[in-house]
Amino acid sequence: METLTSDVAIVGAGGAGLRAAIALAESNPGLRIALISKVYPMRSHTVAAEGGAAGVIKDNDSFDNHFNDTVAGGDWLCDQDAVEFFIHEAPKELTRIEHWGCPWSRQADGHVAVRPFGGMKVERTWYAADKTGFHLLHTLFQTTLKYPSIKRYDEYFSTDIVAVDDACQGVVALEMRTGQLRFFRAKAVIIATGGAGRIFPFTTNGAIKTGDGMAMAYRIGVPLKDMEFVQYHPTGLPGTGILITEGSRGEGGILVNKDGYRYLQDYDLGPPDPWPRKKAMELGPRDRLSQAFWHEQQKGRTIKTDYGDVVHLDLRHLGEAKINERLPMVRELSKSYVGIDPVDAPIPVRPVVHYTMGGIDTDINGATRVGGLFAAGECACVSINGANRLGSNSLTELLVFGARAGRAAAEYAAAGGGAAVSEALVTEQAEAAENRVLALFRRTNGIEDIAALRRELTATMEAGAGIYRSEGSLQEACAKMAEIRQRYASIELRDKSNVFNTDLTEALELKSMIDVASALAVSAYHRTESRGSHQRLDYTDRDDEKFLKHSLATYAAQGEPRIDYCDVVITRSKPGDRVYGGKQE
């Protein structure tokens, strides 16, 4: 196996990975940077984010507001030191990417425009129409082309992190074009592979969001933190799960049930008027809105379709001109994929898996407990999102913590990396990783089918670990995941070609999905309380006494992960009630 040596290797070239690469190149132009991704950077799923990125910039806003919104939105499970850093860095990062050319939408006077978003007290979401993630990703990607020290390895599928004596030595990756494995030897590695929404059947996440980076870190002993917290976005198109941005409610859209009734007023989010109004009704936080849908469905007040129940997102009162200016993609997506022009008719929507709040356990620098291994973006859990992320905090997060992890990795690498380790052990580990892939590639007599096993996995997660959970449903999910893990050992590839073999990469992705889904189900089973996006039908209250804590799932080669807990960092906001709607006044 060929070894390619660099100072820092980044796995994942979406928003966080690209931002980390630029931070590395700028802080130390002498560093050799390997930017490795299983897709070309512009295909990364940051591209699909729509509504915007939060950062305090206007005179009517304050850092305290952004802090309080984020911490309460996260049901007090956020680390407040990380949130503090985040909110202060946010406007700087958003300004920086403005300087790099991001086409932010503007006010008439030329200043950047902001729009209201769910759970935010003041409008502070910068946006580029409703294609913010797309513009942010392309601006970052195009900006990386300036730096000769960033060497890209596009369509290289990373399979394993190599670590010896708790110090990271690099990653092993498959060159998809040739089927050859390479050892990317590096002093530091940054994981920036995004979320794992594909472990659910109905998700806004693209096909590539299979949790590979989370699983790689997990398998070398880095815990996955707060994995039980999965965000359902309240407005996805039925069937495809295509995201209809929260920006459409920020601009004034309303949600109604089958009777045309704005049902959110029945769930502590009303009264409905005046509208639009911050932190109320349709501008409540995502967890509350998705849970309200579930209750409406129980009451039989949702609308039946071929793709499950829906409610209606009504934008008609915004008028065609405003829809075209602010929400052009929403209009186009709705017309194309459900045949509804939102100018004339309400859009059918239902809650859809959107975001993993949990992820690789890191400190505020993005550093993990393995020396030289960093993580940033959705794959990481710093944690600023706690039990429920507020819309438009994630694009900002990947800039702020992508940059921070990049700088931290630059320092680590410039200082020479970790202590010297046995070269024989490094080689042995890298070869073991290579041999695992080759064994999978060559295995015969397999009886399990990759696509069928993946369908069983996603169905298991939806049934057991959806918007509402219970001991029974989670027990079943954990047992089924254990079974799927066993059966994975009996899969066999049907494609034996070395060239762009997606049978092989899907098999590798399925392994990641199994690891991440198991950690999620077991973490959820052990959290016997309801907090944010984790709602238990059998433990309906928040239990700060026992569970004002982060969960940490540690991989076990055999059997279920071990679950431990660590304290949440509380600096200036004591846990209180999350108040939305009229009760705020």
Place this chain on the structure above:
Amino acid sequence: MRETIHQLEVLRYDPETDTAPHFQTYAVTCQEDWVVLDAINYVKENLDRTLSYRWSCHMAVCGSCGMVVNGEPVLSCHAFVRDYPEKIRVEPLANFPIERDLVVAIDDFVEKLTSVKPYIISAEERPVESGENLQSPEQLAVFKQYADCINCLLCYSACPQYALNDSFIGPAALALAHRYNLDSRDEGRSARADVVASNPGIWECSFVGACSEVCPKDVDPAAAIQQTKIASTVDYFMRFLMPWRKQ
């Protein structure tokens, strides 16, 4: 929901075993709201694990799944099966080497994109503390359309000039160069001129407009190329008339 059976004729090519590409036909029962990508995914999941293609977002923004369907370059996630006859022929994008099945090698585009310096070039980098650049909605509107390019490369597949002459930088990369040239925050037009204006291709671009016709995001690269030609011509003459003028 209404279902129809389609014969999906898919181009297959594995350089390890095939001397030439060939077609393989799959019968797929499609629902009326399916896109061509759904039918291909059905094949991959249920009929043939060896089929290779790229896809991710399934919402026409990541640009991965460009293919030629019944002769037209399209995003397969945005091409509805109901708009096609019973026989649907699926081929990789034209004008790029086939890597495997529906996967083409796009190295040439990535190099060309890099060559046009698609990033803000300014004499001095402003510190973030100085705040945002002011840019009016009108100034934004001047380039916004060209910034909407998702790099799906349907335009290269459709471009008769690129088919003849692969040194032509091509529609998407030229549109992106133009996007930065038009941005009120940018001062890099002369730095890009070496590559853009001197590229023989742009003068040979015949304004057929095939690129703009197939563009799924209404970027209109043909307009960008025509505007680039005009701007370059003006630059050329101004050099003699007003040699002191900043380019």
